[in-house]
Amino acid sequence: SQQGExxxxxxxxxxxxxxxxxxxYKTSINNLQWYRQNSGRGLVHLILIRSNEREKHxxxxxxxxxxxxxxxxxxxTASRAADTASYFCATDPASxxxxxxxxxxxxxxxxxx
Amino acid sequence: xxxxxxxxxxxxxxxxxxxxxxxTVEGTSNPNLxxxxxxxxxxxxxxFYSVGIGQISSEVPQNLSASRPQDRQFILSSxxxxxxxxxxxxCAFRYGGSPNEQYFxxxxxxxVT
Numbered sequence: 001s002q003q004g005e006x007x008x009x010x011x012x013x014x015x016x017x018x019x020x021x022x023x024x025y026k027t028s029i030n031n032l033q034w035y036r037q038n039s040g041r042g043l044v045h046l047i048l049i050r051s052n053e054r055e056k057h058x059x060x061x062x063x064x065x066x067x068x069x070x071x072x073x074x075x076x077t078a079s080r081a082a083d084t085a086s087y088f089c090a091t092d093p094a095s096x097x098x099x100x101x102x103x104x105x106x107x108x109x110x111x112x113x
Numbered sequence: 114x115x116x117x118x119x120x121x122x123x124x125x126x127x128x129x130x131x132x133x134x135x136x137t138v139e140g141t142s143n144p145n146l147x148x149x150x151x152x153x154x155x156x157x158x159x160x161f162y163s164v165g166i167g168q169i170s171s172e173v174p175q176n177l178s179a180s181r182p183q184d185r186q187f188i189l190s191s192x193x194x195x196x197x198x199x200x201x202x203x204c205a206f207r208y209g210g211s212p213n214e215q216y217f218x219x220x221x222x223x224x225v226t
Contacts, residue, residue, distance in 0.1 A: 030213070031213065033213075033214060040201075040220070040222070041219060041220065042119075042203055042205075042217035042218050042219045042220050043157075043203070043205075043215075043217040044217070045214045045215065045216065048214060088156060088157070090215075092213045100147075100159060100162060100172075101159075101213065101215060102159075103149075103156045103157040104156055105155055105156035106155075106156055108154075
Protein backbone atom coordinates (compact mmCIF):
# COMPACT_ATOMS: atom_id res chain seq x y z
CA SER A 1 0.00 0.00 0.00
CA GLN A 2 1.09 3.59 -0.56
CA GLN A 3 2.61 5.09 2.55
CA GLY A 4 2.79 8.70 1.50
CA GLU A 5 -0.54 10.36 1.00
CA UNK A 6 -0.78 13.85 -0.40
CA UNK A 7 -3.37 16.42 0.45
CA UNK A 8 -5.14 17.99 -1.34
CA UNK A 9 -5.66 15.73 -4.33
CA UNK A 10 -6.10 18.75 -6.56
CA UNK A 11 -5.25 22.42 -6.15
CA UNK A 12 -6.01 25.32 -8.46
CA UNK A 13 -4.46 28.74 -7.88
CA UNK A 14 -3.71 31.95 -9.73
CA UNK A 15 -0.27 32.76 -11.01
CA UNK A 16 1.77 34.55 -8.36
CA UNK A 17 0.04 32.85 -5.44
CA UNK A 18 1.71 30.31 -3.19
CA UNK A 19 0.83 26.63 -3.38
CA UNK A 20 1.06 24.32 -0.37
CA UNK A 21 0.83 20.56 -0.56
CA UNK A 22 0.94 18.17 2.35
CA UNK A 23 2.11 14.60 2.74
CA UNK A 24 1.52 12.14 5.56
CA TYR A 25 3.28 8.85 6.07
CA LYS A 26 3.18 5.95 8.49
CA THR A 27 6.58 4.42 9.23
CA SER A 28 10.06 5.59 10.17
CA ILE A 29 12.01 7.15 7.34
CA ASN A 30 15.57 8.01 6.34
CA ASN A 31 14.38 10.86 4.19
CA LEU A 32 11.39 12.19 2.32
CA GLN A 33 11.49 13.39 -1.25
CA TRP A 34 9.27 15.42 -3.51
CA TYR A 35 8.92 14.77 -7.21
CA ARG A 36 7.17 16.56 -10.02
CA GLN A 37 5.47 14.97 -13.02
CA ASN A 38 4.30 16.85 -16.06
CA SER A 39 1.40 15.21 -17.85
CA GLY A 40 2.47 12.06 -19.66
CA ARG A 41 6.10 12.37 -18.61
CA GLY A 42 8.45 10.75 -16.14
CA LEU A 43 8.97 12.04 -12.63
CA VAL A 44 11.62 14.62 -11.83
CA HIS A 45 13.27 14.80 -8.43
CA LEU A 46 12.77 18.18 -6.77
CA ILE A 47 14.10 18.08 -3.25
CA LEU A 48 15.10 15.69 -0.48
CA ILE A 49 14.83 16.32 3.23
CA ARG A 50 16.54 14.02 5.70
CA SER A 51 14.85 12.77 8.85
CA ASN A 52 17.04 14.99 11.05
CA GLU A 53 16.16 18.13 9.10
CA ARG A 54 13.11 20.27 9.71
CA GLU A 55 13.17 22.64 6.76
CA LYS A 56 14.89 22.90 3.44
CA HIS A 57 14.84 25.42 0.62
CA UNK A 58 15.60 25.17 -3.06
CA UNK A 59 14.79 28.20 -5.18
CA UNK A 60 11.04 28.80 -4.88
CA UNK A 61 10.54 25.50 -3.06
CA UNK A 62 10.34 25.14 0.68
CA UNK A 63 9.92 21.76 2.31
CA UNK A 64 9.21 21.07 5.95
CA UNK A 65 9.30 17.79 7.80
CA UNK A 66 7.73 16.93 11.14
CA UNK A 67 8.76 13.42 12.08
CA UNK A 68 6.70 13.48 15.27
CA UNK A 69 3.57 13.98 13.18
CA UNK A 70 4.90 11.95 10.25
CA UNK A 71 4.09 14.74 7.85
CA UNK A 72 5.75 17.01 5.32
CA UNK A 73 4.71 20.01 3.31
CA UNK A 74 5.88 21.44 0.02
CA UNK A 75 5.45 25.16 -0.56
CA UNK A 76 5.90 26.66 -4.00
CA THR A 77 6.13 30.42 -3.77
CA ALA A 78 5.19 32.90 -6.49
CA SER A 79 3.75 30.15 -8.66
CA ARG A 80 3.93 30.24 -12.43
CA ALA A 81 1.82 28.60 -15.10
CA ALA A 82 4.80 26.34 -15.81
CA ASP A 83 4.47 24.91 -12.29
CA THR A 84 1.30 23.14 -13.41
CA ALA A 85 2.01 19.45 -12.80
CA SER A 86 1.41 16.60 -10.38
CA TYR A 87 3.54 16.58 -7.25
CA PHE A 88 4.36 13.39 -5.36
CA CYS A 89 5.99 12.78 -2.05
CA ALA A 90 8.07 9.65 -1.61
CA THR A 91 9.38 8.13 1.59
CA ASP A 92 12.70 6.34 1.91
CA PRO A 93 12.17 3.81 4.69
CA ALA A 94 14.54 3.38 7.60
CA SER A 95 14.83 -0.33 6.78
CA UNK A 96 14.87 -2.39 3.60
CA UNK A 97 17.62 -3.72 1.36
CA UNK A 98 16.92 -2.09 -1.98
CA UNK A 99 16.07 1.34 -0.70
CA UNK A 100 12.63 1.26 -2.21
CA UNK A 101 10.71 4.49 -2.25
CA UNK A 102 7.01 4.52 -1.51
CA UNK A 103 5.12 7.15 -3.48
CA UNK A 104 1.91 8.88 -2.56
CA UNK A 105 -1.01 9.38 -4.90
CA UNK A 106 -0.02 12.94 -5.74
CA UNK A 107 -1.44 16.44 -5.80
CA UNK A 108 -2.49 17.84 -9.16
CA UNK A 109 -1.54 21.52 -9.18
CA UNK A 110 -3.03 23.85 -11.75
CA UNK A 111 -1.67 27.39 -11.94
CA UNK A 112 -3.95 29.68 -13.90
CA UNK A 113 -2.32 32.51 -15.86
CA UNK B 114 25.98 12.49 -16.52
CA UNK B 115 23.47 9.74 -16.07
CA UNK B 116 20.61 9.21 -18.51
CA UNK B 117 17.85 6.68 -18.76
CA UNK B 118 16.04 5.51 -21.85
CA UNK B 119 12.75 3.70 -22.26
CA UNK B 120 11.06 2.37 -25.34
CA UNK B 121 8.67 2.28 -26.91
CA UNK B 122 7.01 5.53 -25.87
CA UNK B 123 3.53 4.24 -26.66
CA UNK B 124 2.18 0.78 -27.34
CA UNK B 125 -1.22 -0.60 -28.20
CA UNK B 126 -1.51 -4.35 -27.83
CA UNK B 127 -4.44 -6.80 -27.97
CA UNK B 128 -5.39 -8.90 -24.98
CA UNK B 129 -3.40 -12.10 -24.88
CA UNK B 130 -0.41 -10.74 -26.79
CA UNK B 131 3.13 -10.68 -25.37
CA UNK B 132 4.89 -7.62 -24.04
CA UNK B 133 8.47 -6.45 -23.86
CA UNK B 134 9.44 -3.03 -22.55
CA UNK B 135 13.08 -2.06 -22.35
CA UNK B 136 14.95 0.33 -20.16
CA THR B 137 18.63 1.21 -20.35
CA VAL B 138 20.77 3.44 -18.18
CA GLU B 139 23.92 5.29 -19.18
CA GLY B 140 26.63 6.89 -17.14
CA THR B 141 26.63 4.78 -14.02
CA SER B 142 27.53 1.25 -12.98
CA ASN B 143 25.59 -1.22 -10.86
CA PRO B 144 22.54 0.94 -10.38
CA ASN B 145 19.44 -0.19 -8.54
CA LEU B 146 16.70 -0.46 -11.16
CA UNK B 147 12.95 -0.18 -10.72
CA UNK B 148 9.79 -0.74 -12.74
CA UNK B 149 6.67 1.17 -11.70
CA UNK B 150 3.16 1.27 -13.08
CA UNK B 151 0.95 4.31 -12.83
CA UNK B 152 -2.78 4.19 -13.42
CA UNK B 153 -4.42 7.34 -14.78
CA UNK B 154 -4.44 10.10 -12.17
CA UNK B 155 -2.87 7.87 -9.55
CA UNK B 156 0.41 7.32 -7.77
CA UNK B 157 3.17 4.90 -8.61
CA UNK B 158 2.98 1.20 -7.88
CA UNK B 159 6.34 -0.54 -7.58
CA UNK B 160 6.33 -3.71 -9.69
CA PHE B 161 9.92 -4.95 -9.66
CA TYR B 162 13.32 -3.86 -8.49
CA SER B 163 16.82 -5.16 -9.07
CA VAL B 164 20.03 -4.63 -7.16
CA GLY B 165 22.22 -6.47 -9.66
CA ILE B 166 22.40 -8.60 -12.80
CA GLY B 167 19.96 -11.48 -12.61
CA GLN B 168 18.59 -10.30 -9.24
CA ILE B 169 14.90 -9.46 -9.46
CA SER B 170 12.45 -8.86 -6.65
CA SER B 171 8.73 -8.73 -7.29
CA GLU B 172 6.45 -6.51 -5.29
CA VAL B 173 3.10 -7.38 -6.79
CA PRO B 174 2.00 -10.85 -7.97
CA GLN B 175 0.74 -10.57 -11.51
CA ASN B 176 1.29 -11.82 -15.02
CA LEU B 177 4.29 -9.56 -15.54
CA SER B 178 7.94 -10.50 -15.14
CA ALA B 179 11.22 -8.62 -15.23
CA SER B 180 14.76 -9.48 -16.20
CA ARG B 181 18.12 -7.81 -15.97
CA PRO B 182 20.39 -9.45 -18.53
CA GLN B 183 23.02 -6.72 -18.32
CA ASP B 184 24.11 -4.29 -15.63
CA ARG B 185 22.28 -1.34 -17.14
CA GLN B 186 19.41 -3.05 -18.91
CA PHE B 187 16.05 -3.81 -17.35
CA ILE B 188 13.24 -5.51 -19.25
CA LEU B 189 9.58 -5.84 -18.36
CA SER B 190 7.73 -8.70 -20.01
CA SER B 191 4.46 -10.53 -20.19
CA UNK B 192 3.49 -13.69 -22.03
CA UNK B 193 -0.20 -12.75 -22.25
CA UNK B 194 -1.46 -9.25 -21.60
CA UNK B 195 -4.66 -8.54 -19.70
CA UNK B 196 -6.88 -5.48 -20.02
CA UNK B 197 -5.83 -4.54 -16.48
CA UNK B 198 -2.21 -4.26 -17.61
CA UNK B 199 -2.99 -0.97 -19.32
CA UNK B 200 -1.18 1.96 -17.76
CA UNK B 201 1.88 4.14 -17.78
CA UNK B 202 5.08 2.19 -17.10
CA UNK B 203 8.06 3.96 -15.66
CA CYS B 204 11.60 2.74 -15.26
CA ALA B 205 13.86 4.38 -12.70
CA PHE B 206 17.34 3.97 -11.33
CA ARG B 207 19.25 4.90 -8.26
CA TYR B 208 23.02 5.01 -8.34
CA GLY B 209 25.20 3.84 -5.55
CA GLY B 210 26.20 6.38 -2.95
CA SER B 211 23.20 8.61 -3.49
CA PRO B 212 20.71 9.19 -0.67
CA ASN B 213 18.19 7.27 -2.72
CA GLU B 214 17.04 9.87 -5.18
CA GLN B 215 15.56 8.08 -8.14
CA TYR B 216 15.84 9.13 -11.75
CA PHE B 217 13.01 8.28 -14.08
CA UNK B 218 12.75 7.48 -17.73
CA UNK B 219 10.15 9.12 -19.97
CA UNK B 220 7.70 6.25 -19.57
CA UNK B 221 5.76 3.92 -21.86
CA UNK B 222 2.02 4.33 -22.31
CA UNK B 223 0.55 0.83 -22.74
CA UNK B 224 -3.02 0.35 -23.88
CA VAL B 225 -4.35 -3.19 -23.97
CA THR B 226 -7.41 -3.52 -26.21
